[in-house]
Amino acid sequence: MLEELVVQNYALIDRLQVRFSPGLNILTGETGAGKSILIGALGLILGMKADTGAIRAGTEEIDVSGIVKPDNNPDVQTWMEEKGIAAENNSIIIRRVVKKNGKGTIYVQSTPFTLVALRELTGMLFDLHGQHEHQSLLNPENHRRLLDHYGNITAAVTAFSALYTRLLKVREEHAALIAEQRERVRKVELLEYAIQEIEDAKLTVGEEEQLRQEQNLLANHERLIQLVEEVYGATAESRGGALSNLRQARGLLAEIVKIDSHLNDSNQQLENVFFELEDFVENLGRYKGSINFDPARLEKIEERLDLIKRLEKKYGGTIEEVLAHLEESRRALEGIQNSDATQKKLEEQITGQEKELKARAANITHLRKQAAGGLQEKIVGELKQLGMPKVRFQVQIEDRTSDSGKVLYAGTGKDKVEFLIAPNLGEPFKKLVQIASGGELSRIMLAIKTVLAESDHINSLIFDEVDAGIGGEVAIAVGERLRGLAKSKQVLCITHLATIAVQADNHIKVEKITQADRTVTRVSPVTGLERQEEIARMLAGDRTGDTSLKHAQELLKKYSSRGSRG
Numbered sequence: 001m002l003e004e005l006v007v008q009n010y011a012l013i014d015r016l017q018v019r020f021s022p023g024l025n026i027l028t029g030e031t032g033a034g035k036s037i038l039i040g041a042l043g044l045i046l047g048m049k050a051d052t053g054a055i056r057a058g059t060e061e062i063d064v065s066g067i068v069k070p071d072n073n074p075d076v077q078t079w080m081e082e083k084g085i086a087a088e089n090n091s092i093i094i095r096r097v098v099k100k101n102g103k104g105t106i107y108v109q110s111t112p113f114t115l116v117a118l119r120e121l122t123g124m125l126f127d128l129h130g131q132h133e134h135q136s137l138l139n140p141e142n143h144r145r146l147l148d149h150y151g152n153i154t155a156a157v158t159a160f161s162a163l164y165t166r167l168l169k170v171r172e173e174h175a176a177l178i179a180e181q182r183e184r185v186r187k188v189e190l191l192e193y194a195i196q197e198i199e200d201a202k203l204t205v206g207e208e209e210q211l212r213q214e215q216n217l218l219a220n221h222e223r224l225i226q227l228v229e230e231v232y233g234a235t236a237e238s239r240g241g242a243l244s245n246l247r248q249a250r251g252l253l254a255e256i257v258k259i260d261s262h263l264n265d266s267n268q269q270l271e272n273v274f275f276e277l278e279d280f281v282e283n284l285g286r287y288k289g290s291i292n293f294d295p296a297r298l299e300k301i302e303e304r305l306d307l308i309k310r311l312e313k314k315y316g317g318t319i320e321e322v323l324a325h326l327e328e329s330r331r332a333l334e335g336i337q338n339s340d341a342t343q344k345k346l347e348e349q350i351t352g353q354e355k356e357l358k359a360r361a362a363n364i365t366h367l368r369k370q371a372a373g374g375l376q377e378k379i380v381g382e383l384k385q386l387g388m389p390k391v392r393f394q395v396q397i398e399d400r401t402s403d404s405g406k407v408l409y410a411g412t413g414k415d416k417v418e419f420l421i422a423p424n425l426g427e428p429f430k431k432l433v434q435i436a437s438g439g440e441l442s443r444i445m446l447a448i449k450t451v452l453a454e455s456d457h458i459n460s461l462i463f464d465e466v467d468a469g470i471g472g473e474v475a476i477a478v479g480e481r482l483r484g485l486a487k488s489k490q491v492l493c494i495t496h497l498a499t500i501a502v503q504a505d506n507h508i509k510v511e512k513i514t515q516a517d518r519t520v521t522r523v524s525p526v527t528g529l530e531r532q533e534e535i536a537r538m539l540a541g542d543r544t545g546d547t548s549l550k551h552a553q554e555l556l557k558k559y560s561s562r563g564s565r566g
Contacts, residue, residue, distance in 0.1 A: 001020075001022060001068065001069040001071055001459055001460055001490040002020050002042075002066055002067075002068055002126070002460055002490065002492070003019065003020060003066075003067040003068065003069060003091065004017065004018070004019050004020070004066065004067040005017070005018050005020070005038075005041070005042055005045075005064070005065075005066050006063075006064070006065045006066070007038070007041040007062075007063075007064050008062065008063040008064070009055060009056040009059040009060075009061060009062050009063065010037065010040070010041040010044075010054055010055075010056060010062045010064065011034070011037045011040070011041075011054050011056060011521075012034050012037060012056070012512065012519055012520055012521040013034065013037060013038070013041065013056065013520065013521045014056060014518075014520050016038075016521065016522065016523050018038075018508060018523045019525075020490065020492065020506060020508075021490075021505055021506040022486075022490055022505070023486040023487075023490065023491070023505030023506065024482055024483055024485075024486035024491045024493065024503055024504050024505045024506070025490070025491065025492045025493070025504065025505065025506045025508060026493055026495060026500065026501045026503070026504035026506070026507050026508065027492065027493065027494045027495075027508045027509075027510055027523075028494075028495060028496070028501050028507070028508075028509055028510070028534060028538060029509055029510035029511050030511065030512075030537075031496075032512065033510045033511050033512050033521065034510050034511075034512060034521030035494045035510045036464060036494065037521060038510060038521070038523065039128070039462065039464050039494060040054065041062075041064050042064075042066070042128075042462070043128060044062065044064045044096045044098065045064050045065070045066045045094045045095070045096050045118075045122070046118075046119075046122040046126050046128060047115055047118045047119035047122050047123070050062070050096075050098040050102075050104060052098065052099075052100055052101075052102055054098075055098065055100055060099065060100055061097055061098060061099045061100065061104075062096075062097065062098040063095070063096075063097050064095070064096050064097075065093060065094065065095040065096075066093070066094050066095075067091050067092075067093055068091065068092050068093075068094055068125060069090055069091050070087060070090070070092065070125065071459045073124060073125065073457050073458075073459060074457070075124045075457055076121070076124045076125060079120065079121060079124065080092075080121075083108075083111075083117070084111075085108055085109050085111060086109070087109075088109075092108060092109050093107075093108070093109060093110075094106075094107070094108050094118070094121075094122070095107045095108075096118070106118050108121065124457070124458065125458065125459065125460055126458065126460045126461075126462060127445070127449070127458050127460070127461050127462065128462040128464070129441070129442045129445040129446070129461065129462065129463045129464065129465075129466065137419070137432060137445055137448060138432055138433045140416070140417065140418040140419075140431075143395070143417045143418050143419045144412060144415065144416075144417035146448070146452050146455065146456060147368055147371055147372060147375060147395060147417050148368070148371075148412075149452065149455030149456065149457075150371055150374075150375050150451070150452055150455050151367055151368060151370065151371025151372075151375075152371075153364060153367045153368060153371065156360070156363070156364055156367065157364060157412055157413065159360070160357070160360045160361065160364060160411075160412070160413060161411040161412065163353065163356060163357055163360065164357060164409065164410070164411045165411065166353065167350065167353045167354065167357055170346055170349050170350055170353065171350060173346055174343065174346040174347065174350060177339060177342065177343045177346065178343075184336050184339065187332070187336060188333065188336055188337075191329045191332055191333040191336070192333065194314075194315065194325070194326075194329050195326060195329050195330060195333065197311070198311060198315065198322060198323070198325070198326040198329075199326070201307060201308070201311055203308065203311070203319050203322060203323060204319070205319055205320060205323070206319075207308070207319060208305065208308050208318075208319055211301050211304055211305055211308075212305065214297075214301055215298065215301045215302065215305065218293065218294070218297060218298040218301065219298065221291070221293040222293075224291065225288075225291060228284065228287065228288045228291065229288070231284060232281070232284050232285065232288055235277060235280065235281050235284070236281050236285075237281075241281075242277060243274075243277055243278060243281055246270070246273065246274045246277060247274065249270065250270055250271065250274050253266070253267050253270055254267065357409060358409075360413075361409060361413045361414045361415075364413045364415070365397065365413060365414065365415055368397055368413075368415060368417065369397055372395035372397060375395055375451065375452075376393050376394060376395055378451045379393045379447050379448055379451050380392065380393045382446075382447035382448075382450050382451060382481070383443065383444065383447045385474075385477045385481075386443045386446065386447055386470075386474060386477055386478055386481065387443065387470050387474030387477070387478075388423055388440075388443065388444075390423075390424055390425040391421065391422065391423055391424075392421070392422040392429070393419070393420070393421050393422075394419070394420040394421070394429055395417065395418075395419060395420075396416075396417070396418045396419075396420050396429075397415050397416070397417055398415070398416045399414055399415065399416070400414055400415065400416045418431065419431075419432055419448070420432075421435065421444060423435070423440060423444075432444065440468075440469075441465075442463050442464065442465050442466040442468070443466060443470075443478065445463075446463065446466055446478065446481055446482070446485075447481070449461060449485060449489075450481045450484060450485055453484070453485055453488050453489065454488065458489075459489050459490060460489065460490045460491075460492070461485060461489055461490070461491050461492070462491075462492040462493070463482070463491070463492070463493040463494070464494050465494075466478055466482070466493060466495070466500075467495045467496060467497045467500055470497075471497065475497045475499045475500060476499050476559075478497075478500055479497075479499050479500040479502070479503040479559065480503070482500065482503060483503040486503075486505065496538065497538065498535050498538040498539045498552065498555055499555065499559065501534070501535060501538060502535060502555045502556050502558075502559040503559055506525060507525065507526050507527070507531050507534070508523055508524070508525050508526070509523070509524055509525075509526045509530075509534055510522075510523050531556070532549060532552045532553055532556065533549070533552075535552035535555060535556060536548035536549045536551070536552040539551050539552060539555075
């Protein structure tokens with residue numbers, strides 16, 4: 001609901017502030033007073049295109065702001081939460097500034113907004129009828145939504161939408177698997193090759209170090225034999241070796257001890273050294289006899305080390321890392337092999353969900369067609385009361401199809417829903433956007449809104465040309481519909497007809513005055529005698545004549561929702 005509008009420097013408006021109430025707000029005034037200017041200014045905060053030519057002469061920018069109550073509109077509440085916008089005292093402030101250079105700024109609760117985001121928000125809060133740009137009913141997608149609300153189909157559509165979203169997700173997963181299939185085949189080949197290569201090698205931890213030690217022995221075999229022979233010759237008893245010399249020294253020291261017992265300890269030391277060397281020579285002899293040079297074994301070791309080095313270069317720096325790569329490859333291969341099962345499972349899900357989706361879509365189409373008949377009848381009835389006696393109205397429901405004729409499904413089903421109308425006898429059905437007359441279009445919207453009042457979440461309706469080309473009983477009927485809508489909606493209406501104006505809960509007069517040698521538009525609520533005089537002016541162009549005042553008083557008494565205010 002719009003609580004307050006503040007406009008600065010828009011056309012004839014220097015600055016004005018106007019408050020609106022719940023219910024029916026009627027704006028009246030003489031032709032050219034600025035009523036449509038006021039609606040134009042309001043249109044700026046509803047997201048309409050800005051016209052820099054509307055900037056008041058002598059000023060640099062238009063500044064329009066409105067205080068809006070989101071009321072209990074669930075769509076608006078969800079949208080605000082997503083955007084991080086919080087209401088204060090259940091109200092939000094929308095402000096738009098338009099500069100001479102065409103640039104401008106938009107704020108919602110002091111947060112900068114784009115024009116697209118502004119339209120998203122106000123499109124859920126307001127319908128402006130009479131100007132084609134902001135009418136929600138000119139968008140066929142809203143026709144589907146309103147039909148669903150009217151037929152109580154919204155819950156079924158919401159459930160369908162959830163299923164449709166799940167199906168899209170499963171299709172995306174399946175498509176990703178198919179797209180990766182060639183890559184998976186390549187990966188399988190690489191993994192299987194790596195696993196086979198490492199498994200065939202039969203590597204063991206520590207193997208490489210042992211092989212290198214053996215390789216070193218075999219590669220230096222001749223030098224090893226030479227060194228061992230030299231050590232053996234230097235320590236053995238033969239050929240003047242150390243053991244022979246020790247044996248001789250041992251005998252001599254034994255004789256010395258017999259002469260001088262002080263060398264008993266030294267004698268024991270020599271004995272120990274002799275026996276240690278004797279054991280050493282015996283072990284060295286056995287080692288010398290065990291040395292065997294096998295060129296074939298050296299070749300095998302070198303081949304094995306080359307294999308290990310090649311595997312380490314491909315799969316890791318050590319045997320431990322190569323074996324770790326083997327385990328990783330086994331797990332990766334298992335995962336890829338499982339993806340085939342996953343793909344099959346996804347295909348089964350797609351088949352099942354598509355079958356369920358088609359069944360639900362068919363049921364929704366059936367429910368829509370059932371609801372369409374009642375909606376058509378009610379809207380035609382309303383339009384006939386609004387001065388369109390030969391009107392025909394149709395809720396057209398067709399399959400959404402591709403160029404090849406294939407039925408296309410979306411989040412709301414498979415239907416294209418559009419309201420069509422033939423205003424006059426003999427005319428073909430037209431889309432609402434093709435209706436040329438603003439007044440005629442406004443009455444169509446009034447009829448639709450009247451029928452759908454309880455099912456439409458938009459709580460503020462603005463009618464600019466609803467009374468164009470009507471009068472008498474039709475004008476009375478229009479006023480009664482506006483008053484009926486105002487019981488559940490906030491309605492703002494510009495009118496030239498007294499029979500509509502008397503229905504107002506809040507009557508606002510728009511007038512031009514001269515101030516400091518400039519023409520300005522002023523807006524003020526009228527009550528009591530002032531309102532009676534405004535109704536008299538609308539009836540006969542005479543504010544003060546007894547006849548027109550009396551007639552105004554009678555109309556106010558007869559049609560006012562609160563009785564006479566004058």
